[in-house]
Amino acid sequence: MKFYNSVGPNPRVVKMFMAERGVTIPEVEIDLRGGENRRAPYNVSVNPAGQTPALELDDGSVLTEVTAICEYLDEVSPGQSLIGDTPEARAMTRMWTRRIDLKICEPLTNGFRFAEGLPMFTPRMRVLPEAAAGLKAMAQDGYRWLDPMIAGRAFVAGDRLTLADVLLFAFVDFGFQVGQPVAPECTNLLGWYERMKARPSANPTV
Template sequence: MRFYNSIGPNPRVVTMFMAEKGIELPEVMIDLRGGENRRAPYNIEVNPAGQTPALELDDGSVLTEITAICEYLEERYPAPALIGTTAEERARTRMWTRRIDIRICEPLTSGFRFAEGLPVFEPRMRCLPEAAAGLKALAQDGLRWLDPLITGRDFIAGGALTLADILLFAFLDFGTTVGQPIDPANANIVRWYERMKARPSANPN
């Protein structure tokens, strides 16, 4: 297998997921700022959507989309389990991962692309600068919704680290660098974030 990596929160989700599992794969770094992901050979031979990350399998086929890649790695390397060992655990992890993606990660990312990231993304995709503030507000709404739901928990989906934690951390940590800090009023999330930030997988170097 071969992993196509780059800067950004999406690849970081997979690199943290692999680090927590102790998976090491050959890596190809893609120059996102230089637009390498949007031109040949990457957008023809690897990912026609021009996005990172991507995972090339042993048979030469390619997986994209971070949840699909993590699901595949979980099946190939089941321990330690980061999605679950039972149907109930897997469903719970997927439920929280989906909630976090829709309510927080997607609006946070689009808010960045349509504002601070506009010079980079405007030539590459349809951008709606007029929607940036509203999208950022939606992400903050999502965090305010989540905060009371994790009262007394160490992790988002229950008593153990899962993909839901890794997804949320990677995007919130990115948000802190692009003008979308965590509101300190979300005390449960702040405590959770600090615990996640201390994990070796969050600081590989």
């Protein structure tokens, strides 16, 4: 297999997931800032959507989208699953992953793209600067929604680390870097964030 990596929270999700699962895959670094992901050969032979990350399988086929990549690696790798060992556990992981993606990751990311990220993203995609403030507010609403729901829990889905934690951490950490920090009153979420940040897999050099 071959992993197409770059800067950004999406590739970081997969990198952190692989670190937690003890998976090592040869990497190809894609220059996201330089637009390598938006031109041939990457957007022709790897991912026509021009996004990272991507996972090239041994037969030459390519998987994209972080949840699909992580679920595939979880299934083909030995060790403790981060998706779940039962239908109920897998459903719980997927539920929380979907909630976090919709309520936090998507508005946070587009809030950045449509504001601070405008110089990079204007030539690459439709941008809506007028929507940036509202999207950032939606991400903060997502933080406040999640905060009481994880009170007393070690992890988002309960007492086990899952893909939902990895996804959320990568984007919360990105939020701190781009001016969208978690509000101080979200003490449960901030406590969870500090615990996740202390994990070896949270080191971006892993």
